[in-house]
C-alpha cells in the first residue's frame with residue numbers, strides 16, 4: 001500500500017505539556033513519524049507519496065468555522081499577548097456553572113476550545129495540523145480511486161479533536177475528515193475502527209447522531225484513563241445514530257487474549273454494519289512499553305491486529321494516531337500494516 005507523508009509535521013513540535021503537575025517535554029514529537037517512515041521504507045511497504053491540497057471545505061465539513069478561525073490565528077494572538085518564547089496552553093475552562101460563550105481574549109479562547117493543558121499550540125501548529133488532514137484526505141482519495149488500502153502517516157494525530165475542540169495532542173480530526181470526505185464523494189457507508197489506547201472522543205462526538213458513519217473503539221476504560229469523560233460501554237450513539245457507536249473499554253494491564261476478544265467483537269459489529277470503506281484510527285500506544293499507556297501488547301501481537309482487519313475485506317484507510325515508544329513505534333505500526341497486506 002502507498003504511504004502518504006509530508007515533512008510539514010515537523011512544524012508541530014511543542015515545548016511543553018502539563019503532566020503530573022510539571023511542565024514536561026511533549027511526548028507527541030516529530031521523531032515518531034520519522035521512525036515510522038524509516039520502517040515503511042525498510043520493509044518496502046510501498047511508494048511514499050506527498051499529500052494533495054483539498055482546500056478548506058473538507059475541514060469545514062467536520063469542524064466549526066469559528067474553531068477553524070481560532071486555530072488558524074491562535075498563535076499570532078498568543079504571541080501578541082505573551083510573546084513567542086513559550087507555547088500557548090489553556091489555564092481555565094468553561095466547566096459546570098460557567099457560561100458556554102467564546103471570550104475575546106486569547107487565554108479565554110484557548111480555554112473555550114481546549115479540553116486539556118497537554119496540547120500546546122505553536123507557531124507551526126496550523127500548518128502541521130492542516131497538512132496532517134491533507135495526508136489523511138489523500139490516503140482516502142487513493143482508496144476511493146480503487147486502491148485496496150492506503151496509509152496516512154501524519155502527525156499531529158486527530159481522534160481527540162471534536163467539531164470545536166482540541167486536546168490530547170489533536171487539533172483536526174484526520175480520521176473524521178477522511179470519513180466525511182468519503183461520504184461527500186457518495187460512499188454510502190463508512191465505518192471507523194479506533195484501536196488507539198485512548199478513546200477517540202472527538203470522532204465519537206462528530207458522528208454520534210449519525211447512521212451513515214459507524215464508530216467502534218477499543219481503548220483503556222475512561223474510568224481509569226484519559227480522556228476520562230467519554231468512551232464508556234453504554235455510549236451507543238444518539239438519535240439517528242443510536243446503535244451506530246460501539247465502545248469496548250478494557251482495564252489497565254490488558255494483554256493480547258482479552259484485547260483479541262474485544263477486537264473480534266468490534267470487527268463483528270463492523271461486519272454487521274457492512275461499510276463500503278473502513279477507516280482505521282491506528283494508534284500503537286497499546287504497546288507494553290508505551291511510556292504513557294498501560295496495555296501490554298507485544299510487538300509480535302500487532303501483526304495479529306492487521307490480520308484480523310484484513311479479514312474484514314474492506315477498502316481500508318489507515319490514519320496514524322498515537323504511540324509514544326519511539327524506538328518501537330515503526331515496528332509496531334508496520335506490524336499491523338504489513339500483516340494487513342499479507343492477509
Ligand code: OKP
Nearest residue numbers: 019118168198226292322323
Ligand atoms: C493522544 B492519543 C500523560 C498525560 C496524558 C493525553 C494523552 C493523549 C493521547 N501524563 N495526555 O490518543 O494517543
Ligand code: ZN
Nearest residue numbers: 196197198322
Ligand atoms: Zn492514544
